[in-house]
Amino acid sequence: MASVIGSVMMSHVPAIGRAIDRKLQDDPYWKPWFEGFPPVQRWLAAQRPDVAVIFYNDHGLNFFLDKMPTFAVGAAPEYRNADEGWGIPTVPPFAGHPKLSWHLIEALVANEFDVTTCQEMLVDHAVALPMAMLWPGQGDWPVRIVPVCVNTVQYPLPSMARCWKLGRAVGRALESFAENLRIVVMGTGGLSHQLDGTRAGFINREFDQLCLDKLVGDPEALTRYTTRELVELAGTQGVEVMMWLAARGALGGEVRKVHVNYHIPISNTAAGLMLLENRVAQRAAA
Numbered sequence: 001m002a003s004v005i006g007s008v009m010m011s012h013v014p015a016i017g018r019a020i021d022r023k024l025q026d027d028p029y030w031k032p033w034f035e036g037f038p039p040v041q042r043w044l045a046a047q048r049p050d051v052a053v054i055f056y057n058d059h060g061l062n063f064f065l066d067k068m069p070t071f072a073v074g075a076a077p078e079y080r081n082a083d084e085g086w087g088i089p090t091v092p093p094f095a096g097h098p099k100l101s102w103h104l105i106e107a108l109v110a111n112e113f114d115v116t117t118c119q120e121m122l123v124d125h126a127v128a129l130p131m132a133m134l135w136p137g138q139g140d141w142p143v144r145i146v147p148v149c150v151n152t153v154q155y156p157l158p159s160m161a162r163c164w165k166l167g168r169a170v171g172r173a174l175e176s177f178a179e180n181l182r183i184v185v186m187g188t189g190g191l192s193h194q195l196d197g198t199r200a201g202f203i204n205r206e207f208d209q210l211c212l213d214k215l216v217g218d219p220e221a222l223t224r225y226t227t228r229e230l231v232e233l234a235g236t237q238g239v240e241v242m243m244w245l246a247a248r249g250a251l252g253g254e255v256r257k258v259h260v261n262y263h264i265p266i267s268n269t270a271a272g273l274m275l276l277e278n279r280v281a282q283r284a285a286a
């Protein structure tokens with residue numbers, strides 16, 4: 001059977017793409033961000049996952065305001081990266097895992113998550129940059145991917161509680177896949193940031209720390225925040241912390257915190273990285 005071995009949650013600020021391109025990893029501005037990664041890269045190299053299931057939010061590349069699914073799951077053989085307007089270099093395409101995608105979709109729909117299915121899907125910086133950070137310098141990605149896109153753009157957004165339940169359902173679905181796959185679940189976005197309006201530049205260290213803390217030992221505590229409260233506490237784009245909660249939901253009850261890094265700011269964002277190892281399979285926890 002497949003197993004979900006852990007979750008990597010991290011920010012996806014577009015400027016990271018430019019920093020990689022210009023090899024600024026040791027630049028004083030960038031060093032606190034890049035030096036957070038080697039422990040996670042080492043864990044991945046040792047654990048050798050076959051597939052990365054990635055909770056992320058599209059920023060207007062694959063979906064636009066005219067058609068905006070709340071939850072969409074990729075079922076493509078390949079996902080190409082394209083630039084939605086930041087002008088950062090694109091990365092090579094990612095191989096998909098259509099069989100796992102369709103298994104996931106069938107299980108989700110059976111569990112009353114009526115997701116949009118995408119047999120073609122472009123992926124933006126929210127997939128490309130986390131992949132480039134976790135597996136740097138590899139033209140050839142060592143994992144296949146299954147993207148799970150959550151709407152953070154067009155209101156109404158799904159609630160934290162709903163994202164938690166989605167994550168739980170995804171975790172159980174993945175672990176009911178009959179092949180012997182090792183799966184890492186990623187959640188990209190956050191932490192607190194606001195790019196627009198009178199609060200542009202807003203960052204909330206206290207709330208971020210609370211999220212980092214609760215995600216480890218008491219993730220359901222985060223389900224009590226309404227979208228409005230989340231915007232107030234995390235900023236308009238800080239709602240992306242939904243991806244972290246969904247990724248946490250895909251793990252069983254008990255996790256081990258392997259690594260965490262938090263740095264303010266990268267661009268306008270409180271940049272976070274966390275790796276949680278799964279301790280209890282969803283099958284047992286369900």
Ligand code: DHB
Pocket residue numbers: 012013014015059189190193195237240266267268269
């Ligand atoms: C920034 C952060 C994001 O999450 C994003 O999608 C785009 C820009 C930023 O801080 O610049």
Ligand code: FE
Pocket residue numbers: 012059126189190237240
């Ligand atoms: Fe974003």
